[in-house]
Amino acid sequence: MKLLILDAGHCLSLALxxxxxxxxxxxxxxxxxxxxxxxxxxxxxxxxxVIPPLSRPIIAEPAAVTAHAESVEACMEACVACDVPLVxxxxxxxxxxxxxxxxxxxxxxxxxxxxxxxxxxxxxxxxAEAPRHLIVRLGPLFALEGSHAWLGELIDTLVTxxxxxxxxxxxxxxxxxxxxxxxxxxxxxxxxxxxGAWGSYHLAGTEPVSAYTxxxxxxxxxxxxxxxxxxxxxxxxxxxxxxxxxxxLRRVLNCRRVLEVFGVHQKPWRLEVGRMLDxxxxxxxxxxxxSKAGENS
Numbered sequence: 073m074k075l076l077i078l079d080a081g082h083c084l085s086l087a088l089x090x091x092x093x094x095x096x097x098x099x100x101x102x103x104x105x106x107x108x109x110x111x112x113x114x115x116x117x118x119x120x121x122v123i124p125p126l127s128r129p130i131i132a133e134p135a136a137v138t139a140h141a142e143s144v145e146a147c148m149e150a151c152v153a154c155d156v157p158l159v160x161x162x163x164x165x166x167x168x169x170x171x172x173x174x175x176x177x178x179x180x181x182x183x184x185x186x187x188x189x190x191x192x193x194x195x196x197x198x199x200a201e202a203p204r205h206l207i208v209r210l211g212p213l214f215a216l217e218g219s220h221a222w223l224g225e226l227i228d229t230l231v232t233x234x235x236x237x238x239x240x241x242x243x244x245x246x247x248x249x250x251x252x253x254x255x256x257x258x259x260x261x262x263x264x265x266x267x268g269a270w271g272s273y274h275l276a277g278t279e280p281v282s283a284y285t286x287x288x289x290x291x292x293x294x295x296x297x298x299x300x301x302x303x304x305x306x307x308x309x310x311x312x313x314x315x316x317x318x319x320x321l322r323r324v325l326n327c328r329r330v331l332e333v334f335g336v337h338q339k340p341w342r343l344e345v346g347r348m349l350d351x352x353x354x355x356x357x358x359x360x361x362x363s364k365a366g367e368n369s
Contacts, residue, residue: 073264074099075257076118078147079106083218084124084161087253098257107143113154120260121151125161125210127220129188130168137187141194148194148202157204157263157270159256164211164244164276164323166191174326177209177272204270206259211247211276211325212283214341216348221249223348226290230307236291238283240312241320245276246286248344255336262334269333274325277341282320284312290345297353 075092077085080102092098101116108121126132126140144160151158167175168183181192198205214223229236252275263269281289288310298305315321330336 073097073261074101074116074118075120075122075260076100076108076113076116077102077122077124078108079124079219080104081219082124083213083215083221083224083249084252086218087215087249088122088256090250091253091257095257097261106140107146108150109146110150110153113150113156118156119264120157120159121147122159122256123147123161125163125213125220126191127163127213127222128165129163129191130165130185132187134187138190141190144194145197148198148205151204152202155204157206157260158198158202159206159208159260160195160198161208161210161252161256162191162195164209164325166209167323170243170321170323172322174324175274176326177274177329199272206263206270207272208252208256209272209274209325210252211245211323213247213249213252214345214348215249216352218249222246223290223345226287227294227349227352230291230294231305232308233306234308235311236287236308237311237313238285238287239315240282240284241314241316242323243280243282243320244323245278245280245325245338246341246345247276248339248341248348250348251275251277251339251344255330255334258336259330259334267334273330273333274327275330275336276325276327276338277344278338279340279342280322280324281341284310286341289342290349293346293349297349301353 077088092100129137148158166181166188215221216224226236291310327338
């Protein structure tokens, strides 16, 4: 199976490349551009085009959100012209106001923010004009490297003594980019074998958590690993923010359909964070300059 992936530096694109390298049944073409043309699709002849998400669209510049929407729509038109399935990954932030319970795939986002509404319009067009599509809604992605790699950003800030801020009253399901990559390739392999299960799906990690608690846990686990290596590095602090004074905003995706249709189980984010922190510590040998162990080496 050959896939064309856009936005080569995105953390999800890098995760897809790692997953494909572990397999013998998947070939990736990864391009730096964030859009494509019918001519390019005809040249590559992929079995699907995959577009990584615009992370944190709530705080993105309106111009960046509009540009992303226009790029996705141009890709959709090219896919329709060449009869190539389209996979568009979307941030859960389109559910701007959250829901009291888990949000099912049938619930189309209806945000108040104009920029977010622009992305919803793009989704409406895809559903209306591209029969063979997957709209995959994701929780906040985390990874060690690439653009939008939240975990990598947190570690860099903590190690350099900076302050990490997170809402204590916004609850979501952090989502491993590696887990998403594994799931997407598995879903597309089944589609290539004739599953024909097109439509919208939710992919997120298990165990809803606030942004503040997630960041605090990352700091705690990082301290534990550094101390286990004999390092005494003064990490940055974590500050709790509160934006919803009446009640917490819950943005929790119900991922039952992707399990029922494709057999995809959600990975616990705590295990994925732990695995990634182990990888970070391994890669960051020798010991961090300025730490106690580093001084003794």
